[in-house]
Amino acid sequence: MAHRKGMEVSIAIAEAASACDVDCIAAYPITPQTHVVEHLSEIVADGELDAEFIPVESEHGAMSACAGCSAAGARTFTATASQGLALMHEILFIAANLRLPIVMVVANRALSAPINIWNDHSDAMTERDVGWIQVFAENGQEAADLVVQAFKMGEDHRVLLPVMVHFDGFILSHVIEPISLLDRSDVKSFLPDYVPQQRLDVDNPISMGPVGMPTVYTEAKMAAEAILRNAYGPVVECFDDFGKKFGRQYKPVETYRTKDADVLFVTMGGISETAMTWIDAKREAGEKVGLVRFRLWRPLPIDDFKKAIAGAKALVVVDRHFSPGGAGGPVAQEIKYMLYGDPTRVPIVEFVAGLGGRDINFQDFDQMFEKALPVVKGEPAPPFELIQVRGGHYGKI
Secondary structure, three states: OOEEEEHHHHHHHHHHHHOOOOEEEEEOOOOHHHHHHHHHHHHHHOOOOOOOEOOOOOHHHHHHHHHHHHHOOEEEEEOOOHHHHHHOHHHHHHHOOOOOEEEEEEEEOOOOOOOOOHHHHHHHHHOOOOOEEEEOOOOOOHHHHHHHHHHHHOOOOOOOOOOOEEEOOOOOOOOOEEEOOOOOHHHHOOOOOOOOOOOOOOOOOOOOOOOOHHHHHHHHHHHHHHHHHHOHHHHHHHHHHHHHHHHHOOOOOEEOOOOOOOEEEEOOOHHHHHHHHHHHHHHHHHOOOEEEEEEEEOOOOOHOOOHHOOOOOOOEEEEEOEEEEOOOOOOHHHHHHHHOOOOOOOOEEEEEOOOHHOOOOOOHHHHHHHHHHHHOOOOOOOOHHHHHHHHOOOOEE
């Protein structure tokens, strides 16, 4: 029976992973995810979870150990953030292309330098291309729920891919919220036992990770691309199954007050809840504004997004990372890709905000909204802007 109580979001995530009856946890501490694996180590040490907890020498070692455990047929979990995720980079590709359904939560945090332990999405966006399924949580309840769903998504024999669950560092990871936790019997009724399709076994040896000569490499990468794109259907099925069973429905792209909206903000992660509160105030003032947010980031839910923005006159895309020397924010880049060549495409007004943990407040949303209003009336979209720059000016690119 699910029970609801106030708890730190990181602890709730650890409890959710424990309820999934994981076999192996390999982890290295890094702010702000440490409480997740710290609590799991306590659960294992207290005998509440029969699992191997592997304390390793680095995040590279953590992902390497996870790959080995998963390849041997174990249900495997880890957590990291920021520089730790970057240090795993080499092994992330291997986990995806060896079809290892590891689940990893990432307490999103800015990348150095300068050293910064606070939240933005630079770590997540730097790992867009590693071939993992990726989902974003907006609050603690969603983060805990998505951990349970991630195992079901990844372990589906039509998928067999690792899954990242992103949640904002500090503004979620260290916040205490009322959360309805699923107990082990609830999870057992939703999440089947993991039955690996193939695994390392000395009695039945197989090859994993052989050399890919030029004659096969391209075909292998295209097969991996097809597998990730085709994971969309099972992911949606998992969302629907969870909603029917527990009453909390998730979708690849979610909307808020989009009906009749001229301006739609596009966000990801915890700032979405701030945006929704701001939108309520603007709606009361008579403004036609709404919100579209990505729950599923990989595979990219193109059709869902196009359906969600239909009828809008301008999109305000709020990125929390940008490509230095490149083409602005990654979310805006992806949206431009989705809409390129579409005769009904919606003008895009791009902003980058909230870097390194800086709060995005109502005044920031007001400024972005005001810059979008001329676009609604037919004027061209302004240049990409890095807002919140100190000194009263804005960085235009």
